[in-house]
Amino acid sequence: MNWLMNTLGTSVGKKVMMAITGLGFIGFLAGHLAGNLTIYGGKDSFNSYADHLHSLGPLITLAELGLLTLALIHVGTGLLLFFQNWKARPVRYAVNNRGGGRTIGSGTMPYTGILMLAFVVFHLLNFHFVDKTHTTIFEIVSVAFSNPVYVTLYVAAMIVVAVHVSHGFWSAFQSLGANHPKYMPIFQIAGIAFSIVVGLGFGFIPIYISILA
Template identity: 45%
Template sequence: MDLIGRIATPVGKKMLMGITGLGFCGFLVVHLAGNFTLFKGAEAFAGYTEKLHSLGPMLKFAEFILLLMAVLHVLTGVVLALENRAARPEKYQVTARHGGRTFASSTMIYTGLLTLVFITLHLIGFKFSPPSGVSRYPVVVETFSRLNYVGAYLLGIGAIAFHVSHGFWSAFQSLGANGEGSTPFLRKCATALALVVGVGFAVIPVMFFLTGTP
């Protein structure tokens, strides 16, 4: 069976979801670390963005890979959700928490779609709207001075945190790296990562809104 044929199988699609999901988790950690330069002021944040743009073609390639992973993750997730629904047309008459299911696991499709909408709006607001070469720091200050945007941002970050809390350890499960000994540890890692991502990204807009600076 060729590579495309393997990916087209249920197991192959789950593995693709796992790989792209872990790539997204890695990006979140790196992006959060970069955003934390906001705590050092406008000059430090400008230096961080300048270093990124100095990468030139490497940055463009990284952005292309991220976009490709996002498209594959979303499309694969939708396909798997539709296949699962088709295989079980009648809803179970038990709660979603039975069988080890959690709120995060049972709402993955919804938090995933919210994440997609959030990232799209976030890119429009912070990456594509400011003129090329203009520091994003004033844009961040102005944007996070608006309560409606702060609220929407926190909602998006909450969706991402819930998605990660299940998706991180589930990705290892899809790749066959789970077991009686490793699964509890991976669940704890997923919870810790979700808290870091959720609190880390949330504190920035809150501090900007309350004080004008992070």
């Protein structure tokens, strides 16, 4: 535990922890999206996917605890960095200079991160921590996305996720020491491509379900 506290005690250490945990969530997003895409195979395919996950029992519980740990470290470290930067520069510059490669993603990371956290809580309450005794996950999803408000909310949330990931993807590699003129453009392009796949992949699902409903 001391090594973690010592690491978080430096600005570089905090960025490294943000990078490691961020890449962990990127891996989760990829896997989660792959599973959710089974919904296009119909309700039986999607329910079979959900049942398979639940059949893993303790492994799923362990994975959920791992994700919770990553979330606590990522969010906590991110907030520490945000407040440290804010304290170091309490007065904003009169001119918002977007030079030096500053993008919408990099300029809004703390805010999109907070919005994503709120969305994750909302998502878990509506799809994970619900009574599934007399229903299936496909029916739960179908009922939720028959509501236009839910559809709009989820699509908006996926746009936020895409913006956050578009910067977080390549920034993670930069924090881990891959800041090389030859390779960074590749990571940046990969980050944008991945963010588009995630945004469209997750964002179109509620629209598709609402059309079927």
